[in-house]
Amino acid sequence: MHLVVLSSLSPFLAWLDIAGVAVFAASGALAAARAQRTIVTFCFFALLTGTGGGTIRDLLIGAPVFWMHRTLPVAICLTVATLVWITPQRWWSSRAIDWFDAVGLAAYAVYGASKAINAGVPPLPGALMGVVTACLGGILRDVVAGEPSIIMRPEIYVTAAALASGLFVALSMAGLPSFWPAAIGAAAGFALRALAISRGLALPAYRG
Template sequence: MHDTPITMPQIGAVLNMLSIVGTFLFAASGALAAARLRQTIVTFAFFALVTGVGGGTVRDLLIGAPVFWVVDPAPALTCLNAALIVWLTPRRWWSDRALDWLDALGLAAFAVFGAAKAMAFGVHPFVAAMMGVVTGCVGGIIRDLLAGEPSILLRPELYVTAAAVSAGLFAALRVLGVDLPVAAIVAALSGFALRAIAIWRGWGLPGYQRE
């Protein structure tokens, strides 16, 4: 007896574009982390791959979907292209904040796409929003651990919060009946705006102060 294959629901052109953009930007941020460590091209490629597909892999495993980069080689190729671009360009082309800005763009795009994909597979909107956060954050967490840097989870800056804004707003707008492309664009821009302001102004959440 054969299992019924799981098919990928139609997501839409805007969300597919967000997935591609998010994959490339996160992969580039992973390659930049390798560049800061002056690693080899192999390490560049590995950092780019695990950063670009890490969050989406965990999401797909949790929602019972085919792992996206296993069934379609395009995301993995996108990651390798991002690594090659960073490897071939001079270090002076990348500012010290380049990783933060690439990460901010990728975070917003991935959070929205992750929530949308989870909803397309019948996941409750509230849980789908959490899947969006997983999609947006796990790749960066893996990157930081590999690079020996403090995980973003242990820093007070608005990172997970920005992903939650993008994913949660998208899910809420879809529940309210807003068209998918409009909901995706509004949610992604909102999450990116919050993350951008946090980077620019140094905003962060207060830490635990109880004695």
């Protein structure tokens, strides 16, 4: 079954795309701020984190890499990096990166799943492309920064992205009016990640 959801949701999905790029760029810039790096590093981390997941998604589904054909994503990343650079670090809470990640995770999981499905990817791998879009930017940021990857923490992260993209695909297949699958999926993914951040919610670990 091929779902066509992008055209009917394009205004809302466009905002999810912008939100995902912006907040992931902010989390990348904040990683540079935490390490007290230069403005060049701020911009690099913002670009890497803001576009990394979407780049891998587009390469895997055979689509043109989004930021190579549009000025806006790059402009957002560089603007956000500059804003973080000129903002005193004391203004940011110690968990600001996690909260920016939570917003980006939910927005990008839904947008990534929608773009994959509309490129002809079946529903299940399409939902997985939502997870890739949502998670890869943060993972690349952590690897380049030399920090333990966020996916190695016990608290829920990938599962929240899977919930967002999975709900979006399932509700779209169920024929819900166009806006609701995206809104419900993004809200559920953010809520689950927020619980993980605020209460340490985690899946059971392997005990051997």
